[in-house]
Structure formats: structure tokens, C-alpha cells
Amino acid sequence: MTSPPALDITGLTVRYGDTLAVDGLDLTIPSGQTVALLGANGAGKSSVVNAVLGLLNPAAGSVGILGRTPADAVRAGCVGAMLQHGGLPSEARVGEVLDLVRRSFPTRWPLDDLVVTAGIDGLLERSVDALSGGQRQRVLLALALAGAPPLLLLDEPTSAMDVEGRRAFWTTMRGLADAGHTVVFATHHLDEADAVADRVVVVAAGRVVADGSTAQVKARVTGRTISFTAAPDRRLESLPAVTGVARHGGTVTVATTDADATLRALLADGGLPDLEVRGATLEDAVLSLISTGHTHPIGAVR
Numbered sequence: 161m162t163s164p165p166a167l168d169i170t171g172l173t174v175r176y177g178d179t180l181a182v183d184g185l186d187l188t189i190p191s192g193q194t195v196a197l198l199g200a201n202g203a204g205k206s207s208v209v210n211a212v213l214g215l216l217n218p219a220a221g222s223v224g225i226l227g228r229t230p231a232d233a234v235r236a237g238c239v240g241a242m243l244q245h246g247g248l249p250s251e252a253r254v255g256e257v258l259d260l261v262r263r264s265f266p267t268r269w270p271l272d273d274l275v276v277t278a279g280i281d282g283l284l285e286r287s288v289d290a291l292s293g294g295q296r297q298r299v300l301l302a303l304a305l306a307g308a309p310p311l312l313l314l315d316e317p318t319s320a321m322d323v324e325g326r327r328a329f330w331t332t333m334r335g336l337a338d339a340g341h342t343v344v345f346a347t348h349h350l351d352e353a354d355a356v357a358d359r360v361v362v363v364a365a366g367r368v369v370a371d372g373s374t375a376q377v378k379a380r381v382t383g384r385t386i387s388f389t390a391a392p393d394r395r396l397e398s399l400p401a402v403t404g405v406a407r408h409g410g411t412v413t414v415a416t417t418d419a420d421a422t423l424r425a426l427l428a429d430g431g432l433p434d435l436e437v438r439g440a441t442l443e444d445a446v447l448s449l450i451s452t453g454h455t456h457p458i459g460a461v462r
């Protein structure tokens with residue numbers, strides 16, 4: 161018998177009054193994948209995460225976590241979460257909160273290892289009210305891991321972390337993924353998604369508009385960008401294959417569907433100091449997918 165997927169979402173629909181936040185979303189994530197949920201503000205990512213955790217009642221659809229209902233899965237410690245507005249009780253010490261949460265789970269992550277994994281060494285005696293934003297997020301990670309959950313749901317987990325903290329956080333996540341945990345995270349840091357996720361799911365208006373490896377999603381955008389230094393009055397918009405022009409200070413970035421044709425015209429038209437040509441980044445791809453409102457998934461990694 162095959163084991164059930166880590167996460168199985170079918171026809172999920174979430175409404176807040178008249179607002180349709182999630183619109184019949186389907187998503188199946190096998191165990192062991194690291195999946196980034198991407199999308200603009202208000203796309204529905206947090207609503208999906210909250211529905212998966214059983215924190216809101218969907219208008220329609222179903223959620224299965226390792227074959228269990230959300231409530232069952234949370235009770236059994238199958239899922240750990242870091243939420244965007246995750247709170248900590250005030251006037252308590254970090255160690256006390258961690259101890260309390262660990263004791264509520266049937267399986268507990270060994271404390272010494274948990275402290276190292278979450279990077280909260282030296283914080284256990286600290287009052288939760290005296291934590292910096294990044295330290296608070298690391299404590300929330302420790303709480304999410306306390307029950308040694310096979311599935312981790314992270315909603316913008318690094319939003320308050322500095323560059324070093326983010327790097328350490330994702331190194332930890334990669335280690336957890338290598339150890340067989342399923343990691344699903346929502347983020348606006350597309351560089352993180354590109355570096356960490358083996359699958360990205362782009363959500364727009366409560367639907368999946370792209371689902372695949374980062375390479376597959378990037379390949380969806382065929383264009384390139386050409387950057388160079390140019391005088392502000394140089395006319396570029398009407399050159400062959402140009403789809404957009406952005407100016408920052410003296411640097412111009414031209415988006416093109418045919419870099420050769422655009423470059424030939426640019427060279428005939430004048431010099432190209434500080435020339436740089438690059439392929440689409442994940443950010444270009446996601447922006448393009450969101451702005452064009454594609455409605456068909458572009459191929460899934462299963």
C-alpha cells in the first residue's frame with residue numbers, strides 16, 4: 161500500500177464574507193518535498209496555510225495531512241507551523257514556553273538538538289518580551305519543531321530575520337528536508353524560493369497558476385533583459401522585440417523577447433557601455449505569471 165501524501169488539498173475554497181480568498185485550489189505534496197508558495201499580497205497563501213491547519217472553516221473542499229483531517233493531524237503532532245502573526249505568551253521565559261509546548265506532543269524533539277536546530281542557544285532564560293524580531297521567529301521555529309512533525313508549514317518565516325539569520329534558517333530547513341521532513345513555505349523572497357525549494361507553486365486570486373520546479377517556472381518566461389548605461393533621452397521603447405524599459409539612475413534595463421534582434425538594433429543605434437544580458441529570474445517569471453493571470457498549471461513535479 162502506498163503511503164498518503166504529506167498534504168492533499170482538493171477543491172479548497174475559502175471565503176471571508178464577500179471576499180473569495182481561495183478559489184477551488186487543488187494541491188498534492190508528496191512526503192519529502194520542499195515547496196514554496198509564491199504570489200502577490202492577497203493572493204490567498206495565508207488562507208491556504210490557515211485552512212490546512214484547521215484554523216478556519218473552508219466554504220468547500222477538503223484537506224488531508226498524511227491521510228488525516230487537519231484537527232487530527234495537529235493533535236497527533238503531524239504538522240508544525242510558523243504563522244505570520246504567531247504569538248507568544250507574554251511574561252514567560254522562552255524555556256518555559258518551549259517546555260510546555262513540547263509536553264503537549266506525543267513525540268518530542270530532543271531539547272538539546274531542538275535548541276541547536278532552531279538556533280536559540282542562549283535564549284532559553286530570556287523573557288519572550290525581550291526578543292528581537294529575528295530571535296522571536298527562531299523561537300517560533302523551535303515551537304513548530306517541538307513535536308518533531310513530519311510536515312512543516314511556514315508562512316513568511318524569515319520576514320524579520322537579517323541576512324545571516326535567513327541563511328542559517330534555510331540551511332536548517334535544507335537539513336530537515338534531507339532528513340525526510342516535508343517543508344511548505346510561503347514567501348515574498350523569491351531568491352530564497354529559488355535556492356531552497358524543489359518545487360514552486362504560484363498562487364494568484366486564490367488559484368494555482370503555476371506549479372513545477374524552479375527551472376520549469378523560469379522557462380515559462382522566454383524573454384531576457386539587457387542592461388547598460390544610457391542617456392535618459394535615448395529612445396528605446398520602439399526597438400525590435402522590446403517589451404518594456406525601466407530606468408534607474410543612468411542604468412537602463414530593457415526586456416526583450418529576442419535579445420539578438422534588440423542587441424543588433426542597439427549597436428546600430430549607438431554604444432552599449434556596461435552591457436549585461438541575463439535570462440529570466442524566478443522573480444521575472446512570477447511577476448509575469450501574476451500579471452498575465454495564467455489560469456492553467458504549467459506542469460507539476462510529482
Ligand SMILES: Nc1ncnc2c1ncn2[C@@H]1O[C@H](COP(=O)(O)OP(=O)(O)OP(=O)(O)O)[C@@H](O)[C@H]1O
Pocket residue numbers: 176179180181199200201202203204205206207208
Ligand atoms: N480575516 C480576514 N477577513 C477578511 N478578509 C480577509 C481575511 N484574511 C484575508 N482576507 C482577504 O483574503 C484574501 C487573501 O488573503 P491572504 O492573507 O490569504 O493572502 P496572502 O497571499 O497570504 O497575502 P500576503 O502575501 O499579503 O500575506 C485577501 O483579499 C485578503 O484581504
